[in-house]
Amino acid sequence: MNDETTNGARYVGARVPRVEDPRLLTGHGTYVDDVARPGTLHACFVRSPLARAAIGGVDASEALALEGVVAVFTAEDLNPGVHEQWYTLIGRDVADTPRPQLAEGEVRFVGDPVALVVAEDRYIAEDAAELVFVDYEPLPPVADYTTARESGELVHDGFPRNVACELAGLPVEDLPVFEEAAFTVRETIHQQAYAAVPMETRGIVAQWSPVTGEMDIWASTQSPHEVRLFCARLLGIDENRVRVVMRDTGGGFGQKVLPMREEICVMLAAPKVPGPLKWIEDRRENLLAAGQARHEHADARIAFDADGTMLATAIDYVQDVGAYPIPAPLNTCAVVGILFPGPYRVPQGTFATTGVFSNTVGRTAYRGPWQFESVAREVLLDISAREMGMDPAELRRRNLLRRDEFPYTNHNGMPYSDVTPLETFEQALEMLDYDAFRAEQARARAEGRYLGVGTCTYVEPTTDSLTLHATEGATIRIEPSGKVNVYVSGGSSGNSIETTVVQLTADALGVDIADVNTIQGDTAITPFGGGTGGSRSGSMTAGAIEVTAAILKERIAEIAAHRLEVSASDIEVAGGQASVRGKPESGIPLAEIAAIAYFQPETLPPGVPPGLEASGRYRAQSPVIWANATHLCTCEVDVETGAVKLLRFIVSEDCGPMINPTVVEGQIAGGAVQGIGGALYEHLAYDEDGNPVSTTFMDYLLPTATEVPVIEYGHVETPGPGPGGYKGVGEGGAIGAPPAVVNAVADALAPFGGRITRLPVTPESIVNLVREARAREEAAG
Structure with missing residues (x-):
């Protein structure tokens, strides 16, 4: 453990055991369903059995008569309570698609939530949900996204031909290379819908305090600060009156980056009920209503010269966005087109991308949302190699x-x-x-x-440095004992960010890894961060820790230099102490420096504030x-x-x-x-x-x-x-x-x-x- 790694660091680069494992592998993790608050009430959704139907009315009288039922909410109860509904990750001004909390006027996929039942326990809530009568008038569904643009039916009024978004480059007809090349290979490639299927399904506990006007939320999420900001906007309250806590999250893979309709309903209902409100999704609901991914196809083509050199590529990409996509689908549509032709040397090309509504569950983010670009390109390359009588490896090697x-x-x-x-x-x-x-x-x-x-x-x-999540913060506090606490937004969702944060901090401050602890996932005490998504956690957190640790190391060096009567530039902070460079025997232990900083402020050098706590914020450099x-x-x-x-x-x-x-x-x-x-x-x-x-x-x-x-x-x-x-x-x-x-x-x-x-x-x-x-x-x- 103490051997230096190849880059000279003590811990970064090493196979340090995961700090999460002792609790997770022994069954001592804390997931949303483990959160128990006094007086907790339980939620269950009434969901549409039809892919498309008009809602003639909702009769909840029989459900409300069941002992233990507290409330039944419909669209007219919850939807008017929305103040603002937009995601920080996407931005206020980005065009979005319709997204009512509960179905209003029409259901648009099997599983569409129509009513929210609140009861004293989950069993009663489920029984009561079966007693809610919904008058459905069936309508012809748009079940197949591939024909939706030609359908006479619309999933949403205001979106002609069921087109949710479109983006196109140069028309492929304007590129004669496809007609003139020695070989042009063209194929339509289809990928089926599949889902994230996290081990832990979605879940939320929302507790409203009518006395203080504050909301406490425990959520299975990848981004607690996103949930906090979204809830504040949703309810029209200040964000400092919303606290979101994530403990352990049993996988997200993109499905839990943003609050979805059910979580939004619970946030809206919590102020209307007399206790904390918990909703835990069961597996059938997860597969029915938590979202789809990957459902898409493309007409793709590649032009080659006689030697197999790629001359041009084109892709006409169409994705199924379902009824209520989260987030707005244009970004992933665009990225598929813009990234094609991937890591190959290709001088010419173009793309067109289209998102299409259907009466199926909405598209959600899923690990590499632009993944189809690689599917279409790589499958077509193998087809091309066989048509040209060339080994697929050799074709790639040339390009x-x-x-x-x-x-x-x-x-x-x-x-x-x-x-x-x-x-x-x-x-x-x-x-x-x-x-x-x-x-x-x-x-x-x-x-x-x-x-x-x-x-x-x-x-x-x-x-990336282009989105609203382009910065990440960290707070590091060296305690009076010399032990270190590092606070980042983070949270345990399977990406081992707890372990990597401890490694990075131990090396940045030159302390033993056993002396570092990390606190994550609580918006009340952690700096704002974008959470886990887009493969951003490692590099962004590393930047935040580097910026913050540099502030503390400078302060430590100033204190040590003052005590040792040398210049701060002569001080080296390593091995849990600050010493004159090249003279480790002169070192002052970090615990002693911390004691000076906290308890002897009168002995600090001029300009050095008491204590050893700092916050920093990093912005991506590229x-x-x-x-x-x-x-x-x-x-x-x-x-x-x-x-x-x-x-x-x-x-x-x-x-x-x-x-x-x-x-x-x-x-x-x-x-x-x-x-x-x-x-x-x-x-x-x-x-x-x-x-x-x-x-x-x-x-x-x-x-x-x-x-x-x-x-x-x-x-x-x-x-x-x-x-x-x-x-x-x-x-x-x-x-x-x-x-x-x-x-x-x-x-x-x-x-x-x-x-x-x-x-x-x-x-x-x-x-x-x-x-x-x-x-x-x-x-x-």
Whole structure:
């Protein structure tokens, strides 16, 4: 533990055990449902059983007559209570889509909340919800987003053709390269809807004090300060009268970045009931109403010269935003178009993107919301390689950008820097021994076995300085004992920010890691921060700690220099003491300096304030910090049953210097498993009438340890522009895994021809592809 790491730091860069683990692994974590307040009441929602219907009326009389029921709220009770409803992350002036708290006039998806029942316990609330009568007049639903623009029905009045947002570059017809190139490959690629499925579902406890006009909230959230600001605006009260506490959050993956309609209802209802109000989402509700992601398709094309050099790319991208998307969908729509063609050297291109409403659950943020850009590009590259008779690895090798080509601006004007696409690609191939695998594949095919290999190389934006969450704060207090408390907005949502904060602070102040404690997730005592999202936590928190620790180190040096009668510039703060540089024996322990600062202010040098507490705020130094990786997957496909067995899964990641390699690899693994699930198993499906058909884990399939191979890691470290050179790593695993898996399966099935252009890749789709290939062979004689 005390050995210095390769960068000279004592803890940063080391595999320090997670400080969260002792409580979480022994069942001593505190989640929202563990919060018990005296007199707590419980909420349950009455939800629409129809995808689209007019609401003729709501009769709650029978529910209200049930013993233990406190109230039943409908749209007319809660919706008028809204003062302002916008998200700090997005901004006040950004165009948004309709979002009533409770359905008003019309329900727009199965699961749409119509009424909120409040009772003395959850069981009574659920019983009462079944007694609320809603008069529904069925209306034709817009169930299929792919035909919604041609439908005569509208999900929302005021949005013609059901278009929520549009953005386009140059018309593809104005690029003659696609007609003139030696090869132009074009395909429409579809990705199914799937969901975040956090281990802990959504939940909130809201307690209103009518005496003080204050709201206390305990929330399962990724951003407690966002919840605080949103609630203050919602209720029209000052933000210093709202306190939000998050303890442990059992995963969020984007679903818990922003308050959603149910949490908003609880905030609005809490001042109207005589006790704290708790709502805990059950699993069926989570799959029914917590949001969808990834439901999208694109008409994508790539033009090549005769040698396989990419000349141009174009993508016409369409995403399903459901009925009530959160947040407004334009950003992710735009990023998919602007990032295409990813980390490749392409001189020309264009894009068009469209978000379309449907009568299904609203689209929400999910780990790498622009992930489809990599799916479309990488799947199309493999198809292109097979059409041109070229190995997919060689095609990529000719076109991937190298480290020495950055900074580089793609044809859409997106500037990239500090990334290593070709280098991670080569490292992944070397870890596999690509040539040896191809030889093994040939032998297996001769034996009637079908092995495949697929890759995905991508770049992803992490921290940025362009949004309202472009700063992050920290407060560090060295106690009179010399122990250290560091306060950041943070919170434990699975990204190990507690551990990395302790590592960063221990090194920044030169103290033993055992002497550092972190306090996070309570808006009453932590500085404002953007929370966990967009792969921002590591680099932004590192910056905030660096800025704040520098203030304290200067103060410590001044105190020590005054005591030792030397210049402050001669003082070194390290090893838990301040000493004259090169003379550690002269050191004054940090505890002694703290005692001077707190208890002997008259002995402090002129201009040095008493105490050892400081706050600082960091702003990202670059418009975007980029990370990149290559995912490589090998598999074996049983062509008779369609079963896919993943053999190896390799990730070469460049997220800059690693604060904690174990944490980095854990983030990669978690995202990769979610991506594997999206490629092969998960499907948030609806029937043609807009009815969800996968609202339990019997129908919504998740990968388990049985289906996922051991993940192998390679690392390339290119420093980013921020403090320590740290980049984000939280989302990349979920971006790179799906196309790598799809391409591996397609490669295994290459002898049968056909193209895999629709996810998930199910056993049925594989068997059908093989059956069709054999039928073509028979027909050809």
